[in-house]
Amino acid sequence: MDPGASIRTAQIIAVGSELLGTVRVDTNSLYLAGRLGGLGIELRAKSVVGDSRDELARLFRDAYGRADLVILTGGLGPTDDDVTRDAVADVLGLELREDPALVEQIEARFASRGLRMPAVNRKQALVPAGAEVLPNPLGSAPGLLLAGGGKLAVLLPGPPRELQAMFERLVEPRLRARTARAGLYRASLYITGQSESHVEEIAQPLYSKWRTAALPIETTILAAPGQIELHLCARSEDPDSAPRVLAEARDQLARALGAGVFSIDGRTMEEVVGELLRERAMTIAVAESCTGGLLQSRLTDIPGSSAWVAGGVVAYSNAAKVLFAGVPPGLIEHHGAVSEPVASALADGIRARLESNIGVGITGVAGPSGGSAAKPVGTVAIAIAGPEDSRLVRTVRLYGGRTQIKFSATQAALDMVRRRLLAQ
Ligand code: ATP
């Protein structure tokens, strides 16, 4: 074994038949991906496998042959379907031996709750020859760490709380001592109101040059609900210049993309809007129809939002629009519930009733039924009343299923508020 060999690449294997079903998802690898990124270790692949010793052995053999570090999660329990320790010992040709100290620890854990250790738990005290035991104060399954041939295999318990505590306390320090110094640096931009291909058209000529620059920057473009995200990533040993070069690249993109860029620091739209309202000591009130309270929910996701969210209503039916926001019934009859005049009246009504600086009205067709030729599914009228006597009214055409249309409508409304406040 070469204890000094550096760890550059990793693979993750999540073990558990439940993870192949329709109810449980593997979240451990998301957590681990983040931690490995922070250490500058490149995650090459990850996989999910059921509680099958053969399948797991096949996957582990392959992963261990390719990556410097293989992390396995789950399957360290006491039952027959917990096969991780056996499969790894098989592949590495290591004998499993019972560790008397571990038996005692597991017995003591049961005794502390007034219980006798079931015989099956002895299995958790089996340790492959040469492995280091990672104690688990939060559960009964200890972790295992195997080093050899410049490589590392780490076996961690499946429950996320146990895995995370063990990783941070016992695994990360060992990895840090064996990683190349290059850290991973990231920057991001979030854009709304533009399509992915439109963003790509503007961004691509810039970022294609950075791929081969002195400090190469990798750029990923991601379509997320209501926004397009550009993620920049660079690997460097220089903790001073790398963030600066990334920030310059990010700012160049922001200038090229213009006003649709709402976040360059990972903040969400509701955080950005909340901050703008807080800075201006302004309040906002919302009367929403087709979004069913989603806009209020997003606004109040931000801690401290009571300082800027006055409140509002879900004015879903026509009667609710009249009763809660004072929309004149004749206006609805004349223009239809989904119309700019009704959106405006919702915004005015709720703003006046709650005496807020800004009122927002949203009314639209979320679908899948209820559309017409003039107002197809996805047609949403949004009005922003205030601050003072300013007014902004727009009709947008949104795409996707019902959930997506609702989210995009709140995003469009928040973006209108953002732009209005920035112009203020
Ligand atoms: P234990 O001794 O607690 O049984 P274990 O290592 O055998 O430890 P598992 O039985 O595989 O762990 O998993 C225990 C629980 O942990 C599962 O019910 C599941 O909820 C959760 N879990 C397992 N693997 C994952 C994963 N990859 N992502 C998220 N949760 C997981």
Ligand code: MG
């Ligand atoms: Mg399991």
